[in-house]
Amino acid sequence: MAEVSSERQARPRPLSPHLQIYRPQINMVMSIWHRMTGAALYFGAVLLAWWLLAAATGPDYFAFVNGLFGTWIGMVVLVGFSWALIHHALGGIRHFIWDTASSMDIASVNFLSWATIIFSVLLTAALWLYIASDRGWIAAWQ
Amino acid sequence: MITPLKRVRGLGSAHEGASHFLAQRITAVANLILAPFAVGLIAALAGADLATVKATLANPAVAIALLVLIISMTVHMRLGMQIIIEDYVHGEGMKVLLLLANTLFTLLIATVAIFAVLKLSFGG
Numbered sequence: 001m002a003e004v005s006s007e008r009q010a011r012p013r014p015l016s017p018h019l020q021i022y023r024p025q026i027n028m029v030m031s032i033w034h035r036m037t038g039a040a041l042y043f044g045a046v047l048l049a050w051w052l053l054a055a056a057t058g059p060d061y062f063a064f065v066n067g068l069f070g071t072w073i074g075m076v077v078l079v080g081f082s083w084a085l086i087h088h089a090l091g092g093i094r095h096f097i098w099d100t101a102s103s104m105d106i107a108s109v110n111f112l113s114w115a116t117i118i119f120s121v122l123l124t125a126a127l128w129l130y131i132a133s134d135r136g137w138i139a140a141w142q
Numbered sequence: 143m144i145t146p147l148k149r150v151r152g153l154g155s156a157h158e159g160a161s162h163f164l165a166q167r168i169t170a171v172a173n174l175i176l177a178p179f180a181v182g183l184i185a186a187l188a189g190a191d192l193a194t195v196k197a198t199l200a201n202p203a204v205a206i207a208l209l210v211l212i213i214s215m216t217v218h219m220r221l222g223m224q225i226i227i228e229d230y231v232h233g234e235g236m237k238v239l240l241l242l243a244n245t246l247f248t249l250l251i252a253t254v255a256i257f258a259v260l261k262l263s264f265g266g
Contacts, residue, residue, distance in 0.1 A: 039226060042219050049251050051184075052258035059192045066189060085177065092170050099167070131185050 030113040034091035037084040044081045082127055087120035166221045172214035180211055196262050205263035209256060216252035220244055 022028065054065035068074050094112045097103050103112060132138050153159035183204065187195050199205050223244045231237045 035226065038222050042223055045215065045219060045251050049254045049258070052255050052262070055192060055195050056258035056261040062192050062195075070189065082181065085181070089174060089177065092174065096167070096170070127181070127185070131188075134185075135189070 025110075026113040026117075027109050030091065030094075030116050033117075034088060034095075037088040037091070040084045041081070041088055044084065047077070047081065079124065079128060083120060083124040086123045086127075087116065090116045090120050090123075162221060162224075166218060169214045169218035169221070172210065173218055176207055176211035176214065179207055183208075196265055199259060199262040200265060202263075205259055208259050212252055212255045212259065216248045216255075219251070220248040223248075 051065060051069070054062045069078060094116055097112065103109070129138075156162075183198070187198060199208070224241060227237060227240045227244060231240055
């Protein structure tokens with residue numbers, strides 16, 4: 001019996017193909033990004049809690065933290081944070097549609113997946129254009 | 143033999159039925175409604191002085207909306223990260239440790255954020 005079991009272990013068991021075997025497809029990429037943006041937002045929530053805590057701590061510390069968010073590194077992080085949030089939200093809407101068992105044919109799946117990335121970029125750009133014009137950054141830059 | 147009735151009573155292999163799935167979607171609906179509000183609020187308040195922030199959060203509707211979002215968001219975070227840990231971490235000890243860390247981290251985020259919103263709203 002021992003021989004049989006060791007022989008069985010020596011023979012490699014069949015595995016289902018791993019991610020790197022497949023040609024990347026848009027629905028698969030958007031599925032991975034949905035999880036990655038979710039994980040990024042998980043840790044990004046620290047920034048939100050930090051900002052709120054800074055405001056609750058006092059004017060000096062609030063000004064200090066606001067100053068950090070206002071640096072170019074801070075702005076890049078905030079743009080990334082907002083894109084991840086918008087992308088994850090749109091991915092969530094896509095999953096709500098699929099939860100109703102509709103739009104599950106290949107054409108609709110591909111359309112919804114492309115729509116997720118395209119609209120996440122467009123909405124993020126629109127948000128920051130609004131912020132930039134609201135702050136007068138665009139007028140100052142011209 | 144496992145009949146469909148027994149399957150339902152046993153609530154599947156995790157013994158919790160669809161509660162995780164449903165909780166993730168219920169919090170997702172709340173987040174979809176409240177997160178755009180919070181993004182707009184933060185965009186409006188970014189760079190504002192503390193007096194303006196306090197005056198804005200003194201409005202009960204604003205504070206309550208933020209509090210509901212904080213609770214819904216952190217519950218959603220905990221559920222999502224739980225799935226990621228269960229998918230990728232196979233060592234039993236490390237898995238239990240990370241699931242514990244997940245619960246404590248999201249609890250800490252929620253507590254800090256709720257405390258800050260309440261303090262700002264009450265004008266402290």
